[in-house]
Amino acid sequence: xxxxxxxxxxxxxxxxxxxxxxxxxxxxxxxxxxxxxxxxxxxxxxxxxxxxxxxxxxxxxxxxxxxxxxxxxxxxxxxxxxxxxxxxxxxxxxxxxxxxxxxxxxxxxxxxxxxxxxxxxxxxxxxxxxxxxxxxxxxxxxxxxxxxxxxxxxxxxxxxxxxxxxxxxxxxxxxxxxxxxxxxxxxxxxxxxxxxxxxxxxxxxxxxxxxxxxxxxxxxxxxxxxxxxxxxxxxxxxxxxxxxxxxxxxxxxxxxx
Numbered sequence: 001x002x003x004x005x006x007x008x009x010x011x012x013x014x015x016x017x018x019x020x021x022x023x024x025x026x027x028x029x030x031x032x033x034x035x036x037x038x039x040x041x042x043x044x045x046x047x048x049x050x051x052x053x054x055x056x057x058x059x060x061x062x063x064x065x066x067x068x069x070x071x072x073x074x075x076x077x078x079x080x081x082x083x084x085x086x087x088x089x090x091x092x093x094x095x096x097x098x099x100x101x102x103x104x105x106x107x108x109x110x111x112x113x114x115x116x117x118x119x120x121x122x123x124x125x126x127x128x129x130x131x132x133x134x135x136x137x138x139x140x141x142x143x144x145x146x147x148x149x150x151x152x153x154x155x156x157x158x159x160x161x162x163x164x165x166x167x168x169x170x171x172x173x174x175x176x177x178x179x180x181x182x183x184x185x186x187x188x189x190x191x192x193x194x195x196x197x198x199x200x201x202x203x204x205x206x207x208x209x210x211x212x213x214x215x216x217x218x219x220x221x222x223x224x225x226x227x228x229x230x231x232x233x234x235x236x237x238x239x240x241x242x243x244x245x246x247x248x249x250x251x252x253x254x255x256x257x
Contacts, residue, residue, distance in 0.1 A: 001016060001017065003039065003059075003082050003085075004017050004020070005017045006039045006040045006041075007039060007040075008023055008027070008036070008037060008040050008045075008047060008117065009023070009025065009027070009037035009038070010022050010025060010036065010037075012081075020118075022118070023045075023117035023120070024036065024045070024047075024104070024117060024120075024124060026124065027124050028092075028101070028104065028124075029124070030124065030126045031101070031126045031128070033095065033096065033101065033126075034095075035092055035093065035104050035126065036092075037085065037088055037092065038052060038085070038086060038090075039052050040117060043114070044105075044110050044114075045105055045110050045115070045117045045120050045122070046103065046104070046105035046106075046107050047089075047105060048103055049090075049093065049100075049102035049103060049138050049141075049142060050137070050138045050141055050208075051207045052086060053086075053090065053138070053141040053142040053144070054206075054207035054210075055086065055207075056083055056086035056087060056090075056145040056148075056149060057144045057149075057175075057179070058213070059079065059082060059083055060083055060151065060152045061213075061217075062079070063079050063080070063083065063152045064148070064151055080152065080153070080156065083149050083153075084149075084153075084160075086145065087145065087146060087149045087164055090142050090145060090146060090167075093142070094142075094170075098130055098131055099128050099129075099130045100128065100129050100135075100138075100139060100142070101126055102127055102128065102135055102138050103127035104124055104127075105123075105124055105125065106122055106124075109122045109123055110122045136171070136173060137173070139170070139171040140171045140173035140174075140175055141175065141176070141207075142168075142171075143168045143169070143170065143171040143173075143179075143180070144168075144175045144178070144180075145168075146165065146167050147164070147168040147176065147179035147180045147182070147183045147184075148179045148182075148183070149161075149164050150162070150168065150183050151182065151183050165180075165184070168180060174192075174193065174197040174210075174214055175213070175214055177192045177197065178193060178217050178218055181193060182217060182221065190227075190229075193230070194229040194230070199211060199232055199233060200236070201236055201239050202240060203240060203243035203244060203252045203253055204244075205240070211236070211240075212237070215233045215234070215236045216237045216240070218230050218233035218234070219233055219237040222234045
């Protein structure tokens with residue numbers, strides 16, 4: 001429900017957050033494109049593509065990893081709606097060939113005033129990446145989000161899953177390649193992962209540092225396939241887990257009282 005409170009655009013009839021209303025219905029007008037929808041960021045009214053895509057990737061992962069538990073709790077429908085609220089927006093962002101829209105809203109003006117999105121008056125400027133203004137990281141993050149989400153919708157809505165996967169294939173960096181390989185088992189993604197990408201030992205996982213997520217995801221593939229080329233990711237995943245488990249002798253992450 002936290003994510004539902006962050007929804008931008010025209011809210012559905014079954015909106016569960018009674019104090020939230022429609023907002024930012026002209027997003028994208030500046031660029032003559034429909035960018036209505038998606039999620040606002042951390043307490044502000046800007047729509048940042050990078051953390052939004054990371055949120056959808058990890059939410060899709062939770063739907064895959066905890067499918068049984070979410071169904072038992074009666075929450076899978078809500079999870080699907082939350083994912084689709086993001087992926088529908090990403091498909092809009094990538095509708096124009098060779099262009100991907102990655103941000104809506106003026107961060108400087110927005111951050112001067114904390115205001116409800118329903119009544120905001122700040123500019124809804126649009127930021128894009130394209131062939132001359134590249135943004136590889138955000139393209140790959142969105143690719144990962146759509147690849148992971150395609151797995152979630154594979155048996156629920158196959159045409160939508162195929163649409164997401166086809167769009168996801170436009171970028172292939174490590175995080176994206178890992179999800180694309182998980183979704184497709186295409187050997188070109190395995191080749192990138194094992195021959196071109198570089199892993200690293202880390203002790204955190206967040207929207208701006210994804211090695212641990214990659215390592216845990218590919219560990220599952222390694223354990224299922226016994227593909228020795230992926231073993232390094234399993235080793236690094238073990239290191240990550242050891243660094244964050246409080247009972248581990250290699251625990252590195254302090255907590256405040």
